[in-house]
Amino acid sequence: MTEPNHSPDRLRADQLSALRAELMHAQSVRGPVLPFGVPALDDRLVDHGLSGAGLHEMAPRSAELTDDAATSLFIAGIAARFAAKPGANVLWALSTFDLYAPALEHVGLGPDKLLYAQGRRDSEVLALAEDGLRDGSLACVVAEVKVADQVATRRLQLAASDGGTPILLYRRHRARDRCPLAQPSSAMTRWLIGSAPSAPLPHAGVGRARWSVELVRQRGGNPFQLEIEACDDQGRLALPAAAPHRAPAQDGAAISAAA
Template sequence: METKDFRRRPALPFGMAALDSRLADKGLRLDALHEIAAASNDMAEDCAATLFMAGIAARAWGPILWVVRRRDLFAPGLSQVGLDHKRLIYAEARDDAELLAVMEEGLRHRGLGAVIGEVKRADMTASRRLQLAAEGGRTIALLMRRHAREGADPLAAPSAAVTRWRVACAPSTPLPVAGVGRARWQVALVRQKGGESFETQVEACDATGRCALPADVADRKATAGGAARRAA
C-alpha cells in the first residue's frame, strides 16, 4: 500500500466544538490508544458505547479491524452510524490475551484506519504495548472495556490510553408528535493526557458517524454564555 504522498492528520475531530475545543489535540489522536466503557453493564448502555466507538471508526480513513470475544456485532446497527460492513475485518479471539495480541499486530501493520477490541481485563502493560504499537502510525486504536462484574468500574484500572470515555444513555430527543426521537448519550471524558475531564450530552451518531449537540443543550449553553458576558 502506497502511503508516501499521504499527509497524515494528527487527530480525528468529532466535528463538534463542544467536544473538539475541550480536547488537548482538538480531536482524537490518530496514533494513540483511546478507551471507551459503558456507564453500566445494562445492554442499552453497552450498545450506546459500541455505537459511539463505531462512529469514531466510521470517520477513520480505511479498513477497520474489529477483534471480538463473542459474535454479537450487529452489522445493520453499525451501518446506521456510518460503518459499512465492507470496510470491516473481523477477528475472533479465544481470550483477552489473544485479543490484545491481535490488536497489537493490527496496529503494527500500518495499513488499517482503526483497530478495535473489546476486553474485560487489560493491565497497564497491555495498554502500554498498544499505545507503543500505535505511535508513529496513522491507525487509531479503540479499546472497549467491558464490565467484568456488576458494580465494578472498567476504567478504574490504570492505563496508558490517551483518552478514556464513559458513555451512558440519556432521554431521546423530544418529538412534537408521539414517537421516539433521535437517541442521546451522556458522554464523559474521564481522563485525557494534557487536558481536563468533562461531560456533555450529545445526539447519537448519524449515518456519517457524527454526533450532534442537542438543540436544547446548545440553547442552554448559548444562554449561559450570554449571561456570563453580560455579567462581565
C-alpha cells in the first residue's frame, strides 16, 4: 500500500493551493457596490462601482505634495460615501499622523465619522486594519503604508471579505522614482491619482480642483484614465463641464455629468 506523501514540499504546495482557493473565493464575494455616480467612471468598472467587501489600492501619481493631497482627498471622499448612513464610522490607520482634519471634512469626512489608529510601523498599521475589517462593524477602513507585499494584501482581501467591509489602502511613496504600485497585489482595483489644472474662470479666483484618475488594474476589466472634478462636501465627484454650459454649484453639490 502506497504511503501518503507528507514531505515538506508537498505540504507547502497543498497549503498554497488551499490559500489560493480561499483567496479566489474572497475575491468573488462582492459586498454592496458603491457607485461613483459618474457614468464615465461607473460604466468602465466591472462592478459599476467599488465592492463593499474588497481591497482597493490608491497611490499618488508622483511623490509631489499636490498628488499626495489629491490621493488623500480622493480616498476620504470614497470613505465618506461608504459611511454616509447615520452612526457609520471609518477607521483610519496610519503610522505618521499628518492628516488635516478640515480638508477631510471639506469632502464629507467629518470628525464624527472618524476613528484613528496609529501604529509605529507598517506591519502594525496593517494588523490594525485587518482587525478593523474582521470586526465587521465599520463602514470602511483606510490604511496608509509604504510597504505591503502580496501576502499582506492577500490577508487584507480575505479580512475584507470575511467582515463584509471595504478597505482603501493608501500606498505612500518610499522613493521618488518608484511607483508604489510596482509590486504585485491581491487588490480588486488599483488607482493612481494626481492633481490637474483647474478650469480657467471668467473672473479672478481659483476654479474647482481637478484630478487625474487612472485605474491601473481591475479584476476582470480594463484599465482607463479620466480627468475629473474633485470631491464636493459629500464626497461626490463630477466630470468637468464644458465652459459655456457650466452651471454654478449650489450648497457644494456636485455638477452631475451628462450620460
